[in-house]
Amino acid sequence: MKILVPVKRVIDYNVKPRVKADGTGVDLANVKMSMNPFDEIAVEEAIRIKEAGKAEEIVAVSVGPAKAQDTLRTALAMGADRAILIETDAEVEPLAVAKILKAIVAEENPGLVILGKQAIDDDSNQTGQMLAALLGRPQGTFASKVDIDGDHVAVTREVDGGLETVKLSLPAIVTTDLRLNEPRYASLPNIMKAKKKPLDVKTAADYGVDIAPRLKTLKVSEPPVRSAGVKVADVDALVAKLKELGVA
Incomplete structure (x- = not known):
C-alpha cells in the first residue's frame, strides 16, 4: 500500500505572529517557518504504518512557494520516500488544495491519505473533508488512533463526548489530532540522505x-x-463590583 501525506509550510508554532501595519495579513518577513504540527503527526503515523509492514511507500506532497521544499525535505528526513511540490506563490484556499490532491491521488493511487486536521495559520479544518467528498472515499477525522487491518482501517476519533471508533474501507482519508503520536526528530544522517531522495516540482496547471x-x-x-x-x-465588595459591571 502507498500512503500520501500532504504537509504545509506555516509559521513555527513557537513564534508569535505579527499583523502587518496595513492590516492586510500576517507579516512573514524574517519569521521562522516549519511544518504544520498536525502534518508532522501525519508523517509520523505514516512512517509507523510502514515500519509495521502495512505500507511500502510514503509520498509527501505540499502546495506552496519554492521554500516549501525545506518542509518536504523534513518529511523525507523523518522517513518519507519521495516528495512532490506544487509550486505557487499565491495563497491557495482549502478547496483548491483538495482539488490538487484529488488529481495527485488519481495519479499516485494511494491506499491511504493521512493529513493534519487543520493548519495552524488559517485553522480552516476543511481540506481533508473536501478531499474525501471530491474522491467519494470514506473519512476518519480527528484521529487519536489508527489501526489498519487488511482492507479496512479503524480510526478512533476525538469527539465532544469522548472517543468514537469508525471502521473505514480502504482507500480512505484520515486527518490527525494531537494525541495520535509524538513525531520523531530527524537525525543528521537522515537529513543528509533526504537531500538525495526524489522531489518533483510541478504546478497546479499541470x-x-x-x-x-x-x-x-x-x-x-x-x-x-x-x-x-x-x-x-x-x-460584599466583589458582589457590588459584579453588579456595577452588569454581570451579576
Missing part, C-alpha cells in the same frame, strides 16, 4: 486545477488587549 481565490480577506487585526483585573477587599 493538474488542470484553477487556484484563483474565491474568498477575499477584508482585514486582519490583533485580538483586543485583555484589561487588568481589580482586587476587592471581601465578598
Whole structure:
C-alpha cells in the first residue's frame, strides 16, 4: 500500500505572529517557518504504518512557494520516500488544495491519505473533508488512533463526548489530532540522505486545477488587549463590583 501525506509550510508554532501595519495579513518577513504540527503527526503515523509492514511507500506532497521544499525535505528526513511540490506563490484556499490532491491521488493511487486536521495559520479544518467528498472515499477525522487491518482501517476519533471508533474501507482519508503520536526528530544522517531522495516540482496547471481565490480577506487585526483585573477587599465588595459591571 502507498500512503500520501500532504504537509504545509506555516509559521513555527513557537513564534508569535505579527499583523502587518496595513492590516492586510500576517507579516512573514524574517519569521521562522516549519511544518504544520498536525502534518508532522501525519508523517509520523505514516512512517509507523510502514515500519509495521502495512505500507511500502510514503509520498509527501505540499502546495506552496519554492521554500516549501525545506518542509518536504523534513518529511523525507523523518522517513518519507519521495516528495512532490506544487509550486505557487499565491495563497491557495482549502478547496483548491483538495482539488490538487484529488488529481495527485488519481495519479499516485494511494491506499491511504493521512493529513493534519487543520493548519495552524488559517485553522480552516476543511481540506481533508473536501478531499474525501471530491474522491467519494470514506473519512476518519480527528484521529487519536489508527489501526489498519487488511482492507479496512479503524480510526478512533476525538469527539465532544469522548472517543468514537469508525471502521473505514480502504482507500480512505484520515486527518490527525494531537494525541495520535509524538513525531520523531530527524537525525543528521537522515537529513543528509533526504537531500538525495526524489522531489518533483510541478504546478497546479499541470493538474488542470484553477487556484484563483474565491474568498477575499477584508482585514486582519490583533485580538483586543485583555484589561487588568481589580482586587476587592471581601465578598460584599466583589458582589457590588459584579453588579456595577452588569454581570451579576
